[in-house]
Amino acid sequence: MTDPNNANDDAEPSANEENVGIDVGEHTIEELETELQDVDDPRVLEGLLDAEKDGKRRQGAQEAIQERMDAVSPPAAAVDAEEEPKEAKYRENAEELTLDPSEYEIAELGPALQDVGAPEELEAIREAEQDGEDRDPVLTLLDSRIEKVEAEDEDTGNEEIDLAEMSVADVANAVRGIDDVAELEDLLDQEEAGEDRDPVGKQIRNRIESVEGSDEEVEERLPPEEEHPHLDHPTADKQYVKALENGEYRDTWVYCETQAGELIDVSVEMLGKARELMDSYNETYDEDERVVAVLIGDDVSRHAETCIAYGADVVVYHEDERLERYQHKAYTELFCDMARWGGAPLDGKGPDEADWRDYDEPRYTVFPATNNGRDLSAQVQAELDSGLASDCSGLYIEDTVISNPVKTGQPGAKKDFERVLHMKRPDFSGFEYSTILCLDNPTREFHPQGASVIPGSFPVPEADGDRDGEVIEHDLRIDEEWLRVSVTDYDRIDEGVDLTGKDVIVCMGRGIGDDPTRGMELGLELADAFENADVGVTRGIVTGSYQFDGHVEQYTEEDRQIGETGQIVEPDVYVAAGVSGAIQHKVGMDDSETVIAINTDPDARVRDFTDYFIEGDLFDVLPTLTEAVESGNPDVEAVAADGGARTDGGRETDDSRGIDGERDGTTEDER
Amino acid sequence: MSTRNGQGGGEEYEHYEAVVVGCGPGGAAAAATLARNGVETLVLERGAEAGSKNVSGGVIYAEKSAPYTIDDLFPDFRAEATERPITHNYIHNIAGEKVKTFDLTEIHENDTEWADAVLRRRMDSWLETRVHELTRETGGGVLTGVRASGLLRDDGEIIGVTTDELEPITADLVVGADGVNSELAREAGLMDWEEPDEWFQGVKAVISMPEGAIEDRFDIAEDEGETHLFSGDLYEGVRGGGFLYTNAETLSIGNVFHLDSIVEERAEVSELLDTLLTHPLLAQWIAGDEYEELEYSAKLVPDSKKVAHPSPTEDRLVLVGDAAGQMQAQGPLIKGMNHAVTAGALVGEAFAVARSRGDRSQAGERYVQSLYDEGVMEKIRPALYDRSRSVTEDRRAASFADRLVGSSVGRAGLDAMMRAGIVERLYNSPRMMQVLPDTATPYATLPTAIAKRHGEPIAEENTVSPPSLEERIGELTYDTDIGNPHIVVEDESWEASGAAVTACPVSAKDFGGGCYREEVVKSNGHEERVVSFDSQPCVECGTCAIVADTHWEHPRGGKGVEFEQG
Structure with a gap:
């Protein structure tokens, strides 16, 4: 209030001086604005405003006065704020009273006060008691509690560190200067009792660790649930691997999937690969670990011999008619029980005694990357508390050196890992390959090392019927709960026709146009004359408007199309009947061993990539050819002569194969 | 984003x-x-x-x-x-093996800052x-x-x-x-894609040339280029003309025809391309022993006078x-x-x-x-064309014009105009060229008459043997969207869609490897003429969207034909 311009002290006299000589009506708005700069008294300004309102009532003038009024007097809100505080503070205290002493008998108050730890709060309660019932014993009780609490605070000797007031960074700085573990632990307790901020707790714990670390090497490792109490821990119950510290792992387990009761190709491919891996493993490490095939389903034991023939040393199977179709839960439970052989992870119980195995869990597991295999592999590997490299296309076992601190336990250190399954998988749509390793951490073991394998990645091995192997039945009661999903209906999608494995393919082209049905019949008859033969068609047939009779129509669909947009085949003998030989067709059959073309047009392009070209109508030539094959006298010259056609060796072009030697007038591969 | x-x-x-x-x-x-x-x-x-x-x-x-x-x-x-920058322009009027060439550089350079082959x-x-x-x-x-x-x-x-x-x-x-x-x-x-007379169809081959051959054979420098246009009787009455453009190391040679004329004449457009490629006039530029066709392609062109x-x-x-x-x-x-x-x-x-x-x-x-x-x-879309069209494209007027050109009176007039250089001037008149009627007169009748009366016989022999349609399709790159054809023929009858068998640049009568194929279906004793269709060899020109009854879409992203030259 020392501002001389402020009117509060000497406002009275000027208030009576009407308008300090300003007659608003005499001034233009601009003049008024200038004049008003000299007026500091709000009341004077108010008078001027009234005068204007009674007089000319100019909006601009009123605004100018109002503006000046705002300028000289602080806005109403600010004034209020200045006058409010005491009341506000009082209300605040009243509201925040930890407990209201008037609600307690003396006997009750003693224990209740034990929960109040802050001196200020106790002071406030004491004040409230004084203002209220003012009971002497109560005041005494409060005084003694206040004394005690204040003494406690001093005891800790760190009154300068009040964690609640400090940011994480402040705490980090502060604790750096403390070397006393007990003191640090007090701080930790204080934080946990107070705000319990995760990062603050971590700072203090780190400091404790580094102080302790200098004394003793063994650091105690908190379980993840305790180390990170604010995260949820969905795998908290999967402690088996830790229970298995220094567990024993052996063998490669291969899940041999069946579909509709039959062993699928990839199962055999994996057995072949596993055999190869374990043979070299046993040699390298001087071990005798085995390939274990796992069969789960209805009536699957009949595949056991096949599994052994393709490389398994042991077949473990579980069959039950309720397992006819793949079931996520049941199959997972069964596989995991097999892997642990009755071991109960949560009880820390190891595997049941068995003649055929004496280890805790498989060393490696391999699953097919089929729909079911992907599903099973993910769940099994999670249940066994390990990892999974999915959709792999290459596997090998090697030792490796790792410097990742997560795996070595010490930054900068290197660690040897032995017998590591290297799992290669395509990434970025196959533009890159990653090699995935599943390695133990210093405090946690990761076994089995598991992969799922893309079908077709490995060759189908040769079956060896003389191989011996052990067949073990797995026994476990299937919980009805596991079968809560029931398949009420299903449809098997037609997989189409696979022409790729045939010895002989008879391909029909648009030369059948004169009588399409008869043309197809002739092709089928020729194919029937061979042991392992089938009929294909060109795209021209598939997309044509030919009207076929019902019995041959199924042979003219897209699933038998040969060429760039159909199947690519390489049979021993390829008969192209009435095929013109578009380049898109050539792509689909160019690797065939021997190509025989039948065409009425000697200039047909197909002749450029034909070993034997028969100029003639397929309606004449095919029956003769069929007869010759059936009679076991497949002489092409004779066939051509009988069919009223003439033959030659096709044109000599860059891609003609077997021009000499092979061409002796017969198609030597026919049988 | x-x-x-x-x-x-x-x-x-x-x-x-x-x-x-x-x-x-x-x-x-x-x-x-x-x-x-x-x-x-x-x-x-x-x-x-x-x-x-x-x-x-x-x-x-x-x-x-x-x-x-x-x-x-x-x-x-x-x-x-x-x-290549285009610096010289010619049009060749052809009658049999006689050719009369005019220099078109004037109209080419009219309002042209520059023009480049691409x-x-x-x-x-x-x-x-x-x-x-x-x-x-x-x-x-x-x-x-x-x-x-x-x-x-x-x-x-x-x-x-x-x-x-x-x-x-x-x-x-x-x-x-x-x-x-x-x-x-x-x-x-x-x-809409309804009226063939609103469209042209262009068909082109890109031909590789030995190093330095373009400069030698056209007698131009590396920073010069030529366009040659061809009209006259070589297209069997199909209205349109041919072109040849010099690229850096290749030639673009092709034809552009009125689509309605292609349909009417049942013209095989790939054969018409061969007609041009094998014409003796082209022997001075391309040779059979080194002939290599890099790419066959086709495209519709809107007749903007009508559809802009x-x-x-x-x-x-x-x-x-x-x-x-x-x-x-x-x-x-x-x-x-x-x-x-x-x-x-x-x-x-x-x-x-x-x-x-x-x-x-x-x-x-x-x-x-x-x-x-x-x-x-x-x-x-010049207003002048819309106004003059009713007269110049009237059938009687057109046939009168054709007869006049063929008559002795017309020939005398033509001779006089030729002597006076009027024809060349007319060819070089942007105004005249802009409103040229869509009849046979300017494309075939007149150029043929010019060449017959005033052309020079060509001595060279053209030894080029163009690839077959099958080979042309075979050389193209496709990423076929298997099981997802972008064209569906909605009416397979010959009446509705038969025109596509010849008009489609990758189809031809008696050719089984194209998009559209003629088929005779025998059932219950009677025969029906239909078309069958395969979208795989499609070059996505859009011709069949107009001349056949189809549901036509572009293939999905990245699918279908991929032109390397374009």
Whole structure:
């Protein structure tokens, strides 16, 4: 209030001086604005405003006065704020009273006060008691509690560190200067009792660790649930691997999937690969670990011999008619029980005694990357508390050196890992390959090392019927709960026709146009004359408007199309009947061993990539050819002569194969 | 990129200020202009790379009178993306083996700043890179392998596009630069594919030349190039003509015919290409022993005199280039790309102005207005043609003109005109060329008469043996969308769709490997003539959309034919 311009002290006299000589009506708005700069008294300004309102009532003038009024007097809100505080503070205290002493008998108050730890709060309660019932014993009780609490605070000797007031960074700085573990632990307790901020707790714990670390090497490792109490821990119950510290792992387990009761190709491919891996493993490490095939389903034991023939040393199977179709839960439970052989992870119980195995869990597991295999592999590997490299296309076992601190336990250190399954998988749509390793951490073991394998990645091995192997039945009661999903209906999608494995393919082209049905019949008859033969068609047939009779129509669909947009085949003998030989067709059959073309047009392009070209109508030539094959006298010259056609060796072009030697007038591969 | 909702858009779609469909010259010009004005612009290109779906004859013009030329928008264009400057122009009138040649340089140079031969794969892919650089700055970019499949509407109003590959996208401006078979234009009701007489069909072969052969045989320097046009009796009455353009190391040789004439004459267009390629006149440039055809391609060309849309906009959609029918046939000269460029830039400008004035919905109207103000419309759809058409294309008048040219009176007149150099002058009159009637007279009758009376016989023998149609198809690269044909023949009867067997550039009578094949179906004792269809060899020209009863779409992004030359 020392501002001389402020009117509060000497406002009275000027208030009576009407308008300090300003007659608003005499001034233009601009003049008024200038004049008003000299007026500091709000009341004077108010008078001027009234005068204007009674007089000319100019909006601009009123605004100018109002503006000046705002300028000289602080806005109403600010004034209020200045006058409010005491009341506000009082209300605040009243509201925040930890407990209201008037609600307690003396006997009750003693224990209740034990929960109040802050001196200020106790002071406030004491004040409230004084203002209220003012009971002497109560005041005494409060005084003694206040004394005690204040003494406690001093005891800790760190009154300068009040964690609640400090940011994480402040705490980090502060604790750096403390070397006393007990003191640090007090701080930790204080934080946990107070705000319990995760990062603050971590700072203090780190400091404790580094102080302790200098004394003793063994650091105690908190379980993840305790180390990170604010995260949820969905795998908290999967402690088996830790229970298995220094567990024993052996063998490669291969899940041999069946579909509709039959062993699928990839199962055999994996057995072949596993055999190869374990043979070299046993040699390298001087071990005798085995390939274990796992069969789960209805009536699957009949595949056991096949599994052994393709490389398994042991077949473990579980069959039950309720397992006819793949079931996520049941199959997972069964596989995991097999892997642990009755071991109960949560009880820390190891595997049941068995003649055929004496280890805790498989060393490696391999699953097919089929729909079911992907599903099973993910769940099994999670249940066994390990990892999974999915959709792999290459596997090998090697030792490796790792410097990742997560795996070595010490930054900068290197660690040897032995017998590591290297799992290669395509990434970025196959533009890159990653090699995935599943390695133990210093405090946690990761076994089995598991992969799922893309079908077709490995060759189908040769079956060896003389191989011996052990067949073990797995026994476990299937919980009805596991079968809560029931398949009420299903449809098997037609997989189409696979022409790729045939010895002989008879391909029909648009030369059948004169009588399409008869043309197809002739092709089928020729194919029937061979042991392992089938009929294909060109795209021209598939997309044509030919009207076929019902019995041959199924042979003219897209699933038998040969060429760039159909199947690519390489049979021993390829008969192209009435095929013109578009380049898109050539792509689909160019690797065939021997190509025989039948065409009425000697200039047909197909002749450029034909070993034997028969100029003639397929309606004449095919029956003769069929007869010759059936009679076991497949002489092409004779066939051509009988069919009223003439033959030659096709044109000599860059891609003609077997021009000499092979061409002796017969198609030597026919049988 | 932003995800804010489009104005009035009902659902939460990704939103851009502008979406440009197609990264040919029209789309590129629009996108570049938009991006330079700070408009967030996304470009969708269905080809695996811009240019892989594009075919043109291939000369791009920069007109003096045009408000924008391609090198205005893309500096270095001529150095980086074109083949050869065109400096000499000729037309050859052919009657049998007699030829009369006129110099067309005058009309060529009329209003021409420069003209360069181009191959579209090289040109458009270069443009794509520039457009991506520019649009990326605005938060957009070019997405290749994405086909805009239709218009996204809200309460009937066009607010964006749908695609085969991505979620729908909303935009304040949708630029349909999706070419001559514009699905966006068709869906908006701005274009139909119904009348063959509104279209030309171009068929082209790109032929490799030995090093230095172009300079030797055409007697030109490395920075010179030629165009040759061919007309007369070599096409058996099919209305149209041939062309030859010199590229850097290749030749573009092809024909452009009126589609209605192809249909009427049941002309096999690939055979007509062979007719030109094997004509003795061409023996001076191409030789049989070294002949190598790099690529066979085809394309529809809108006859803009008839179909250039007078108001190519609807709601937020604007059309540019072929999609709007913006192509100028100046007699034998065809100018399309330059108009697409101008139109694209005008769209960009119109949107930028509309945006700065706070009403983006005005962009379409402003664009159309500027097409008229800048004279583009008058070039592509001259009022004079509309007026003269009723007289010059009247059948009786046309046949009278044909008879006159053939009569002794006509011949005498022609002789007189030839002596006076009038015919050459007429060929070089832009006004005359612009309104040339679509009858046989200018394409065949007159040139034949000229050549017969005044032509020189050709001594050379042409030894070229062009590849068969089967080989031509076989050499093309396809990524067939198996099980997902982009064309469905809705009526397989001969009456409805038989015309495609000959008109389709990759089909022919008695050829089983093409798209359309004639078939006789015998059932219950009676025979029916039908067509069968296979979309695999399709070169996506769009001919069958017009001449057959089909449901025609572009293949999905990245699928179908991939042109290496274009």
